[in-house]
Amino acid sequence: PLQLEIRNLHASVGDLPILKGVNIIVPRGELHAIMGPNGNGKSTLAKVIVGDPEYTVTEGEILVDGHNILEMEPDERARLGLFLAFQYPVEIPGVTIANFLRLAMQARKPEGEEVSFMEFYGKLQQALQTLEWDESIVERYLNAGFSGGEKKRNEILQMLMLDPTYIIMDETDSGLDVDALKIVSKGVNSIRGENLGGLIITHYQRLLNYIVPDKVHIIVDGRVVQTGGPELAQRLDAEGYDWVKQLATA
Numbered sequence: 262p263l264q265l266e267i268r269n270l271h272a273s274v275g276d277l278p279i280l281k282g283v284n285i286i287v288p289r290g291e292l293h294a295i296m297g298p299n300g301n302g303k304s305t306l307a308k309v310i311v312g313d314p315e316y317t318v319t320e321g322e323i324l325v326d327g328h329n330i331l332e333m334e335p336d337e338r339a340r341l342g343l344f345l346a347f348q349y350p351v352e353i354p355g356v357t358i359a360n361f362l363r364l365a366m367q368a369r370k371p372e373g374e375e376v377s378f379m380e381f382y383g384k385l386q387q388a389l390q391t392l393e394w395d396e397s398i399v400e401r402y403l404n405a406g407f408s409g410g411e412k413k414r415n416e417i418l419q420m421l422m423l424d425p426t427y428i429i430m431d432e433t434d435s436g437l438d439v440d441a442l443k444i445v446s447k448g449v450n451s452i453r454g455e456n457l458g459g460l461i462i463t464h465y466q467r468l469l470n471y472i473v474p475d476k477v478h479i480i481v482d483g484r485v486v487q488t489g490g491p492e493l494a495q496r497l498d499a500e501g502y503d504w505v506k507q508l509a510t511a
């Protein structure tokens with residue numbers, strides 16, 4: 262089945278269990294929001310999906326279109342079309358955005374298949390237009406001296422260039438002003454469609470006004486304690502998280 266399936270996922274840092282049995286299915290074509298109070302495992306879930314070696318999966322599976330990814334290296338996961346929006350926040354001295362994008366696109370291709378300049382440039386033009394960004398930006402060095410908003414916009418530029426099948430965005434909204442938030446959302450919404458699935462992780466409902474999720478899951482203490490539609494995010498915004506914390510202890 263074409264879906265991202267997280268099945269009974271348990272994960273620890275050292276001896277400390279953080280995820281305690283997460284079950285989520287995101288069919289291709291849907292974007293699901295993950296919300297929850299701080300410190301309850303949202304970022305851990307994202308990092309386990311990308312394969313961060315700091316976390317040990319002790320039980321459960323993650324299936325991407327039926328492939329168990331837990332034994333795969335991060336670059337193999339990327340080739341399946343998984344895109345983690347927080348994956349490349351690093352400054353790489355001497356590497357321009359243009360170079361980086363070209364390399365990242367190449368890494369997504371099956372062996373022996375070249376990214377042509379036409380393919381690269383055509384895509385770049387379209388993505389820059391969506392993000393309302395001047396072409397000169399791609400000659401700058403990756404993330405060097407970027408503002409918070411520019412870093413986020415650059416993440417979304419990478420996302421548009423790479424044709425992901427599943428996107429995982431962790432707190433992409435943090436620190437963004439409304440204008441930056443709108444542009445980031447416009448980028449995400451421009452690739453929404455039946456071939457794209459993903460998880461939008463956010464503590465606040467604000468981003469979800471612009472990227473309206475198909476479903477909302479709330480994680481408390483390493484488990485999904487409630488799933489609903491976009492109205493669930495509205496309720497959290499209005500009432501806060503106290504009532505969901507009680508669900509975890511019930």
Ligand code: ADP
Nearest residue numbers: 274279297298299300301302303304305306315
């Ligand atoms: P959230 O994203 O929901 O705010 P996190 O997944 O970042 O929560 O963290 C969940 C819990 O796991 C927190 O108590 C956090 O301190 C702990 N944790 C996460 N990563 C590590 C780590 N690398 N080392 C130690 N504790 C960690």
Ligand code: MG
Nearest residue numbers: 299300301304
């Ligand atoms: Mg946190």
Ligand code: MG
Nearest residue numbers: 303304305432
């Ligand atoms: Mg977090």
